[in-house]
Amino acid sequence: xxxxxxxxxxxxxxxxxxxxxxxxxxxxxxxxxxxxxxxxxxxxxxxxxxxxxxxxxxxxxxxxxxxxxxxxxxxxxxxxxxxxxxxxxxxxxxxxxxxxxxxxxxxxxxxxxxxxxxxxxxxxxxxxxxxxxxxxxxxxxxxxxxxxxxxxxxxxxxxxxxxxxxxxxxxxxxxxxxxxxxxxxxxxxxxxxxxxxxxxxxxxxxxxxxxxxxxxxxxxxxxxxxxxxxxxxxxxxxxxxxxxxxxxxxxxxxxxxxxxxxxxxxxxxxxxxxxxxxxxxxxxxxxxxxxxxxxxxxxxxxxxxxxxxxxxxxxxxxxxxxxxxxxxxxxxxxxxxxxxxxxxxxxxxxxxxxxxxxxxxxxxxxxxxxxxxxxxxxxxxxxxxxxxxxx
Amino acid sequence: xxxxxxxxxxxxxxxxxxxxxxxxxxxxxxxxxxxxxxxxxxxxxxxxxxxxxxxxxxxxxxxxxxxxxxxxxxxxxxxxxxxxxxxxxxxxxxxxxxxxxxxxxxxxxxxxxxxxxxxxxxxxxxxxxxxxxxxxxxxxxxxxxxxxxxxxxxxxxxxxxxxxxxxxxxxxxxxxxxxxxxxxxxxxxxxxxxxxxxxxxxxxxxxxxxxxxxxxxxxxxxxxxxxxxxxxxxxxxxxxxxxxxxxxxxxxxxxxxxxxxxxxxxxxxxxxxxxxxxxxxxxxxxxxxxxxxxxxxxxxxxxxxxxxxxxxxxxxxxxxxxxxxxxxxxxxxxxxxxxxxxxx
Numbered sequence: 001x002x003x004x005x006x007x008x009x010x011x012x013x014x015x016x017x018x019x020x021x022x023x024x025x026x027x028x029x030x031x032x033x034x035x036x037x038x039x040x041x042x043x044x045x046x047x048x049x050x051x052x053x054x055x056x057x058x059x060x061x062x063x064x065x066x067x068x069x070x071x072x073x074x075x076x077x078x079x080x081x082x083x084x085x086x087x088x089x090x091x092x093x094x095x096x097x098x099x100x101x102x103x104x105x106x107x108x109x110x111x112x113x114x115x116x117x118x119x120x121x122x123x124x125x126x127x128x129x130x131x132x133x134x135x136x137x138x139x140x141x142x143x144x145x146x147x148x149x150x151x152x153x154x155x156x157x158x159x160x161x162x163x164x165x166x167x168x169x170x171x172x173x174x175x176x177x178x179x180x181x182x183x184x185x186x187x188x189x190x191x192x193x194x195x196x197x198x199x200x201x202x203x204x205x206x207x208x209x210x211x212x213x214x215x216x217x218x219x220x221x222x223x224x225x226x227x228x229x230x231x232x233x234x235x236x237x238x239x240x241x242x243x244x245x246x247x248x249x250x251x252x253x254x255x256x257x258x259x260x261x262x263x264x265x266x267x268x269x270x271x272x273x274x275x276x277x278x279x280x281x282x283x284x285x286x287x288x289x290x291x292x293x294x295x296x297x298x299x300x301x302x303x304x305x306x307x308x309x310x311x312x313x314x315x316x317x318x319x320x321x322x323x324x325x326x327x328x329x330x331x332x333x334x335x336x337x338x339x340x341x342x343x344x345x346x347x348x349x350x351x352x353x354x355x356x357x358x359x360x361x362x363x364x365x366x367x368x369x370x371x372x373x374x375x376x377x378x379x380x381x382x383x384x385x386x387x388x389x390x391x
Numbered sequence: 392x393x394x395x396x397x398x399x400x401x402x403x404x405x406x407x408x409x410x411x412x413x414x415x416x417x418x419x420x421x422x423x424x425x426x427x428x429x430x431x432x433x434x435x436x437x438x439x440x441x442x443x444x445x446x447x448x449x450x451x452x453x454x455x456x457x458x459x460x461x462x463x464x465x466x467x468x469x470x471x472x473x474x475x476x477x478x479x480x481x482x483x484x485x486x487x488x489x490x491x492x493x494x495x496x497x498x499x500x501x502x503x504x505x506x507x508x509x510x511x512x513x514x515x516x517x518x519x520x521x522x523x524x525x526x527x528x529x530x531x532x533x534x535x536x537x538x539x540x541x542x543x544x545x546x547x548x549x550x551x552x553x554x555x556x557x558x559x560x561x562x563x564x565x566x567x568x569x570x571x572x573x574x575x576x577x578x579x580x581x582x583x584x585x586x587x588x589x590x591x592x593x594x595x596x597x598x599x600x601x602x603x604x605x606x607x608x609x610x611x612x613x614x615x616x617x618x619x620x621x622x623x624x625x626x627x628x629x630x631x632x633x634x635x636x637x638x639x640x641x642x643x644x645x646x647x648x649x650x651x652x653x654x655x656x657x658x659x660x661x662x663x664x665x666x667x668x669x670x671x672x673x674x675x676x677x678x679x680x681x682x683x684x685x686x687x688x689x690x691x692x693x694x695x696x697x698x699x700x701x702x703x704x705x706x707x708x709x710x711x712x713x714x715x716x717x718x719x720x721x722x723x724x725x726x727x728x729x730x731x732x733x734x735x
Contacts, residue, residue, distance in 0.1 A: 051627045052487060052509035066555045068541070068566050076555045148582040167583050168541070249540060249586070258584060259568065336546075339570045339579060345546060348480055348571065352547035355508040357484055 043358060058354045059084070065349055067341050069257050080350055087346030088367055094260065094342065095329040095371070098267040102328060103321075105268065106275025111305060113280050124276065131273035137334050140266035144338040147258040154249045162242045164250045169261060171243035174254040180234030187230020194226060195219035259340035263332060271328045278320045282313035314386045322379035326372050333368075343367050418631030420492050421683060424465055429473050432458035433491035436476040436573065438594060439601040440706050440713040441497045441517075450474050453706040454495040457516055457623055457640065460692040460702075461493060464639045464684060469695030478572065479547035483508050486626055493636055495623040497591065499549045504624070511633050514640040515622045516699075517707075518719045518728050520615030521553045522592040524599060527608050529586060534614040541566045543585035545576040550590050553617040577602050587612075591619050596713050635682050642689040644731035646671060646698035648722055653697040656690060671734050678734055689734070699729065 012019055047054050063083040066076050070086045071093060112124035131139070148167050152158060157166035164171040175181060202213040231237075243253030286309050294304035333344040344364055351360040424430050434454055435442035442454040450472075459469040475491050486494045487509055497519075498504075500512035523542070525531045534557070544551050546569045558565040568585055570576035577598050580588035588598070592615060599606045622640070625633050646652075649668050651659055660672050669675035672690045679688035696702055703720060707713045721727025 047509070049628070050487060050509040053507040064555060065551045066558065066565070066567050068568050076559060145582070148579060148584040153583050246539075251539070257568075336571045337575060339543075339568045339575065341569060345569060345571070349546050349551060349569065352480055352483075353503070353552060355483060355503065 047358075052355065054356065054358065056356075056359055058350075058356055058359070061354075063350070064353065067346065068339075069260065069341060080354075083346055083350065084343065084363060087341060087343035090340070090346075091329070091332050091335075091342040091344075091367070092371070094263050094267065094332050094335065094340070098264055098271065098328050098332070099325050101264070101268040102271040102275055102324070105272040106324075107279050109272060109276035110279025110283065113276070114283060114305075116301075128273045128276050131269055132277070134270075136266065136270045136331050137337060139270050140262060140334055140338055143266045144258065144262040147262050151258075155245065157245065157250060162240070162253075164243050164245070164253075166250060167258065168249050169255050169257040171250040171253045171255045173240040173242045175237070176239040176241050178235075178237040178239065180231055180237035183234025184227050184231035187227040187233075188223065191223040191226025195222045198222060257340075259335070259338055262338055263335040263340045263342075267328050267331055270331070271324055274324050274327070275321065278317055278324060279313070281320075282315075282317035283309055285316045286312045311386070315383075315388065318379060318383045318386065322376060322383075325375050325379065329371050329375065330368060418629040418683075420626070420629045420632035421465060421635065424492060428466065429471050430458065430462040430465060430493065431473045431475060431491045432461070433475050433477045433482055433485050433494040433496055434458065435496045436478055438497060438573070439597045440711065440715075441593065441597065442476075442495070444474070444476075451706065453517060453702055454497060454623075456696045456702045456706065457495045457643075458493065460643055460696045461495075461636060461639050463691040463695035464642075464679075464688040465635065467685065467687075467691050469691075479545060480571070483510065486510060486624060489626070492632070493623050493625055497594070497621045498624055499591075499619045499621055500624075501549060509627045510624045511627055513623050513625060513633065513637040515620040515728075516640060517593065517621040519591040519593050519619035519621050521550055521589060521617040521619060522595050522615050523587045523589050523612040524580070524595045524609050525587045525612060526583075527610050531586070531612070534587075534612050534616065535561060535563070537565055537587055538563045539566070540586040541568050541584065542587045542589050543568050543570065543576045543580040544589055545569075545573050546571055548590070549617070549619065554589055557616040591621070593621075593707065593713070593715060596707075596715055600712050600714075631683060635684065638682060638734065639689075639692055640699075641731040642671060642692060642734055643696070643699040643702065644722070644729050645734050646689070646693050647700040647729075648724070648731065651693055651698055652701060653693060656693055660690065667733075667735070676735075 014020060044054060059081040060079050062077050063080045064076050065083070067074050067083065067086050069090065071089045072086075074082065074086050109124045109127060112120050113128075115121050115124070147169075151165060151167050154164075154166045154168045157164040157168070157171075162173040196219075199215060199219055202215060202218070205211060205213060241253055243250045243255075245251075283305075290308055290312065291304060294308040299307065332342055335342045336345040336348065339345075347360045347364045351357055354360075432455075434450065435452075437443045438452070440452055442450065442452040444450050455474070458472055458474075462472045463469040475485065477485050477491070477494070477496060482494055482496055482498065483504070485491050494510075495516075497517070499519075500515070504510060505512050523534050523537070531537065542554060542565050544554060544567050551567065551569065554565060554567055557563070568579060570579060577588065579585055581603065588595070590598070592611060595611050599609050599611070603609050623636055625636050645667070649665065649671065651668060651671060656672070659668055660674055663669060663672070663674075666675065670678050673679060673686035673688065677686045679685050682688065685691075697705070700722075703717065705711060707715045709716060717727065719728045721729060723730035
């Protein structure tokens, strides 16, 4: 038997399963490709027949409309693609912040359901049942109504020091940009390096002597101290751009609009209830013996959760957590209902100014597809990192 | 060239078929309407005075009456309409895709819409302009005082762009807060999220009248910052239907000019010696024939809705709840812009 050189002919015959599989896949791809081509061709043909102009050339034209809030300055003379970019950054801003806040709140709530305190346990359960069972659009509208109806007009804004809360949103002081802040940023870099070195040292100390050192607070202090030192070296600028009451609105300072706050609040509180359930499920999946073993070692309840339960639960938590992150990002499109200029809102406006419905919708699809795939890739990477290492 | 019998036969059938299938005058849309027994009309989701359904589901308004006139002219019955409420974003797609036959929904005629959306502007039914509404207690007297302020807007309209243009031209740096739904935009204004609310002046009057708790607490600023000629739109590619919609509107205008009303219609039909009146009512020449309609197309329309002046009075005029002055929407010989092409 000559196993080294099997007859090649066999690989390309219908009797070979691999070959047939390949052929089926090629046929499937061709069929799908053909179908997509037919759809595109048919759409374009019909649009041409009806005299509807098409194409992505409009992206280079001046947008001609203003956008209420943007992370960077946008002027109506800038082209449509930059308007889309403002929309994308607005979507990402609310999604990223929402994901961080919902994760923190959701984890606390999920862990809270194992509390020995019946009140805490009950409250966490009530929260979850309440927030996950009310449609998210209703919640967004509710927060928006609360923010715009209950809060006072700008002229009678609630004042907390230099913070103003009114129908115009939350206005807060921002530092006047000067060279000193740049020095503070410079200070961050050695601070981060120092913190990293400290953590390595602390870890080695722990492995050698068993002494537990602060792995979170101490590095944080190091980073902040280095940054503070940089700020002092830069001349310690203290000038603040403080908001003040104008005739009809709060002027100057930084501002978070009620639209942004309502979307952030609504999405965070809604998604946190699902994350809480994901975390609870993950923790319950860890065998009871692990908890008993931790108690036998004399670990405190907090240490047990942090060092034994959560690391094992993470394996179960991460995949469904990814889904929640994707949901939060996609749900941010509901922001259009309460006037937050996310990418859907901008696309709607662009669609109506130009009439390029197919193009604008496909751009929105592209944006959500890439944010979703991006999130999934990141989370899969994290998942493989936190999987059990088999040695 | 040698043709077989079969080939000859095919050629003859094809040629005859090509001639036979050429429509006489009725376009595809009118054929569809006749077959279905209904005009499908795209209207506003709820703008009092222009297109709104009451609690019993009955649609009223200026835009709605134009639909009713079209239905009466084409089918002889103003009730044979299916109303499709559309928001600002849905409207053009609904018309392009054939979901509605005519879009009668306070839509502004612009170059982009006429030239690039595969649509046709028919005839203006209301000359409007964009304005601002502010609370009386804000003590704002002019749009120029809106510097740096937030203004609530509905998305997907010409309004957004006009606001930006005006803000730029006057260095006002106005911050728009854009809502998808009319109700949401109005609500945000009335809760005080925005200092001002902007849309067409007719829409402002409608909102102030129908939505405000106390209409007296809100004023419409004197500046009109744009021209907004509003009227029905139809799809491109059906010239016959385009002509019908256009001429029903001109007919309503001309009926007012020549004093034909819902009340005196029957009398004039029998007695009028005025050739113009006779033509409009189809008692002498058959004015509907060229449009592919019946002889009494316009008489049916006027019987159902009255002439343009009556439609205006009933829905938006000074004595209606909206109380809009006739202004530029008066007839051309009374100082307005309404000038119908002659029905002849």
